Amino acid sequence: MRKIIKLFFAFIILSISVQAQWINQNPGAGGQVQSLDPDPNTDGIVYFSSDVEGCYRSDNNGLTWKYIGYELRFNMCFGMTVEPGNSNRIYSAGCGGLHISDNKGDNWPSYTLAGYPLSRVYVNPTNVNQVFASIGFRYKNQVPVSFQNPQSNIPLSGRRIIFRSNDRGVTWDSLEYESVAGYRNSYSLDFDPQNANNLYLGAASGLYFSGNSGDTWSKISQPSGTFNCFGACLSPDGKYIYASFATVNSPNNAGTQTTTTTKLYVSPTSAISSSSWVVLDANGWNLGQTNAATGATTTAFNGAWWTPKMDPRSTATEHKIIIGTASNARQGLYEGTFTWNDG
Numbered sequence: 001m002r003k004i005i006k007l008f009f010a011f012i013i014l015s016i017s018v019q020a021q022w023i024n025q026n027p028g029a030g031g032q033v034q035s036l037d038p039d040p041n042t043d044g045i046v047y048f049s050s051d052v053e054g055c056y057r058s059d060n061n062g063l064t065w066k067y068i069g070y071e072l073r074f075n076m077c078f079g080m081t082v083e084p085g086n087s088n089r090i091y092s093a094g095c096g097g098l099h100i101s102d103n104k105g106d107n108w109p110s111y112t113l114a115g116y117p118l119s120r121v122y123v124n125p126t127n128v129n130q131v132f133a134s135i136g137f138r139y140k141n142q143v144p145v146s147f148q149n150p151q152s153n154i155p156l157s158g159r160r161i162i163f164r165s166n167d168r169g170v171t172w173d174s175l176e177y178e179s180v181a182g183y184r185n186s187y188s189l190d191f192d193p194q195n196a197n198n199l200y201l202g203a204a205s206g207l208y209f210s211g212n213s214g215d216t217w218s219k220i221s222q223p224s225g226t227f228n229c230f231g232a233c234l235s236p237d238g239k240y241i242y243a244s245f246a247t248v249n250s251p252n253n254a255g256t257q258t259t260t261t262t263k264l265y266v267s268p269t270s271a272i273s274s275s276s277w278v279v280l281d282a283n284g285w286n287l288g289q290t291n292a293a294t295g296a297t298t299t300a301f302n303g304a305w306w307t308p309k310m311d312p313r314s315t316a317t318e319h320k321i322i323i324g325t326a327s328n329a330r331q332g333l334y335e336g337t338f339t340w341n342d343g
Helices: 002-019
Strands: 033-038 046-050 055-058 077-083 086-094 097-101 110-112 118-123 131-135 157-165 173-183 186-192 195-203 206-210 229-234 240-248 261-268 305-310 318-325 334-339
Touching: 046 086, 086 131, 097 118, 118 186, 131 186, 173 195, 173 206, 186 229, 186 305, 195 240, 206 229, 240 305, 240 318, 261 305
Parallel strands: 033 077, 077 118, 229 305
Antiparallel strands: 033 046, 046 055, 046 077, 077 086, 086 097, 086 118, 097 110, 118 131, 131 157, 157 173, 186 195, 195 206, 195 229, 229 240, 240 261, 305 318, 318 334
16 A cells, blocks of 8 residues: 555656746747837847847847746737736736736746737826737738637627736726727727827727727727728827828738728827828838839839837937838838927
């Protein structure tokens, strides 16, 4: 009997030790840079997310990197968000849900919203208990893995919702911003600097506003002849909103995602209407690019501007924006400076 008991315990110990040896070592093999997210609280800390290789942290402005994806359930990561005022608390959104860490990504004990394809988490700057998670693969439209949750098997269409938690990601509410189901990617969420209850959501189906922290939403009038919103950002005083709207090929058709054309617009937030938007690149911008194969120089932008970002050091009279491109040409990352004088 003693031998049987000893063998039984030995088997248990062996089983536990064998199971503990399996860790996520990162598949490698390339992949795309999905986001670079600096820690807003600590100089030098930067997070890198990849669609194949998981996520990394640099503590020296990118000179060296540490893999921090050992405990993740998947390697397709789309964005990291650091809690304002707390560099230890970070959120990693990806193709199969949301991971949460309280030690800068060294461990990921919390996993929530399992099965949902999430593009990013947004933390209320005045109430860190309130966080939002948005559905979408940013500009990726395919699901490489089938998850148990059926939501993740419908990446292109479904309920147009955004998730909200009032307890730092422990429990979640689903908030419907558009009652009509359909293409559901979302690209940006901005808090009004003057009132964090005011939210602006840039989504595949348009630009939306909520004045009550997401309880209800209204669709904002877009410039005439435009389709979806590829992201928006507010000026530091909240008085102006910049947004990228599609002008060619409705992005509601997944086949046009890489061939759509957009333009960048701006409007005062005090009274947004279809006529209040001013197009900033009406005639296109000469990007000065030369095609290596043909020698031809690009004379105007013909692609999709997406997710404009406002430099928080901008002033009331000078707005600095960085904006990327999502198109077959992938022209790169650009910065624009817009000077305001008497409105």
